[in-house]
């Protein structure tokens with residue numbers, strides 16, 4: 019027994035049944051009940067991954083409209099991932115943790131780390147990647163950064179929550195090997211390597227059992243196999259049965275309704291304990307985990323030493339800018355259209371996304387941003403008053419019909435996606451906007467289009483129906499490219515969108531996810547070449563939807579059931595196995611500079627192998643490059659898979675040594691018979707490159 023455990027047992031002895039029950043379910047939309055007489059405070063929680071969410075009434079989804087809950091608006095998960103920068107992921111965590119604490123929270127409901135199984139999942143913008151290795155690496159840093167502020171990072175959603183359609187009930191039918199190698203991998207990492215204090219159990223079922231009351235998932239995998247001893251909190255409304263939830267290793271039931279005393283783990287549980295159906299030891303275990311975790315974040319014990327946090331500092335805004343900068347991906351840049359020269363006289367900016375603010379939408383990730391610099395404002399602040407910047411919308415975004423109630427209050431009700439039919443009025447507006455943009459384009463040499471999605475599409479509770487750009491944007495982009503082939507296109511989206519209708523005609527394409535309050539400043543710095551782009555995709559951008567594994571087999575979205583027949587071949591793995599050429603591959607992202615690579619050497623000291631190279635920046639810009647290592651077992655049909663990466667910043671004319679290492683884990687696969695990860699011996703091909711399709715060096719090793 020460690021230090022905390024003795025104290026925990028002492029407190030446990032003093033608690034009444036009612037007090038224990040108060041601690042294990044929501045007594046507000048974002049808090050549990052405390053026990054005042056023993057100095058136990060309520061656990062205060064807040065969403066979410068992109069900043070600390072604004073305050074609501076305790077029991078209603080009514081925003082309090084305070085003036086002190088504006089916060090730093092951080093880049094989303096898929097943006098952070100595209101930096102490929104572990105130290106930025108850590109800084110992101112530090113900002114979020116400090117702000118959560120600064121706002122008086124004990125639990126921050128982040129990071130969101132589900133696998134991007136299909137580009138259509140509405141919450142992909144919150145998630146990091148289709149690849150579990152990079153999610154794990156970055157999430158470990160995020161969690162460490164958050165928890166440094168004596169705040170619980172509640173990582174979500176465990177597990178296999180990969181679609182929004184029928185998210186409350188869908189039963190994911192999936193093999194154990196697939197779960198362990200793909201869907202569990204990053205969660206295990208944050209438990210083992212970052213000692214995460216909170217895990218949110220998902221809404222969906224896995225192989226017939228709701229995650230939030232799934233004994234195999236929570237009791238066996240999480241607690242026994244991974245020795246996880248901190249909190250498990252249900253997603254809001256994810257519990258469906260008192261007995262099962264009581265016996266499962268779930269600690270706190272949260273939900274979206276205000277009947278707190280009637281939650282499954284409230285009065286119904288007291289009844290079942292009193293009539294002997296449920297043993298009190300189940301409840302004691304939950305309370306133990308809660309108390310233990312409270313000691314860890316100094317809510318109990320050394321409370322005077324607890325960090326106080328801080329929010330809205332200049333430093334936080336600077337970190338947000340840094341992450342945003344490194345997350346922008348240059349997909350294509352023929353004829354060096356980018357960077358633009360700051361001495362231009364005239365610039366035409368087209369597109370609704372040039373002026374749209376995104377922070378206050380998207381579902382539970384919404385926040386009240388202290389400010390949000392739009393792309394247009396970023397360009398204007400960069401160029402000043404001597405450049406004639408003309409703006410036109412280019413495409414029309416109809417307002418979404420507002421519900422009377424807050425969406426989250428309605429989130430447990432079955433919703434049927436509304437059919438999108440375009441009224442004549444909308445069509446007329448679209449034509450008007452398009453015609454105006456075309457006419458203006460004829461008068462400008464320099465044009466930038468800011469297009470893509472917004473949170474009407476990248477949205478919790480709903481999946482997209484296709485990967486095409488909405489609002490007739492394909493037509494807009496094609497027409498403008500006809501007028502001016504040097505038009506620069508920036509696409510914003512949480513995950514892949516198709517560009518097939520105009521990609522070949524475009525010379526220059528930038529992509530980014532939602533990159534936070536400094537969006538405009540970061541984009542302007544990249545566009546005008548103050549900084550060279552260094553973001554890279556962590557999701558495959560396909561030509562068409564059917565190229566993705568889950569769509570090829572017709573298993574997205576499932577409704578009652580969804581079968582993960584593609585097994586481990588999610589994302590780029592499927593493209594490799596089936597030799598499908600994507601629009602832009604995993605790991606892709608260009609720079610304004612040029613690099614050469616040489617002096618490749620291997621050091622094969624079992625159990626750590628290192629692969630070394632020298633990289634030189636021979637271009638005209640200081641710039642960063644990310645070296646990626648993919649591994650393939652030559653004796654089987656599995657594709658090559660990301661196993662190491664490193665991002666390095668190199669000044670022009672200088673060189674850096676890079677060393678990528680592998681260990682036993684890199685060669686391990688899950689064995690469903692022995693129920694363990696085992697090293698697979700044999701011949702491996704090591705491929706080192708700057709994207710999945712740009713391999714610069716290959717070597718073979720015998721393990």
Ligand code: BGC
Nearest residue numbers: 065066127174253254382429
């Ligand atoms: C979401 C969670 C979120 C919770 C609380 C749920 O709808 O799935 O990610 O943390 O609400 O807002």
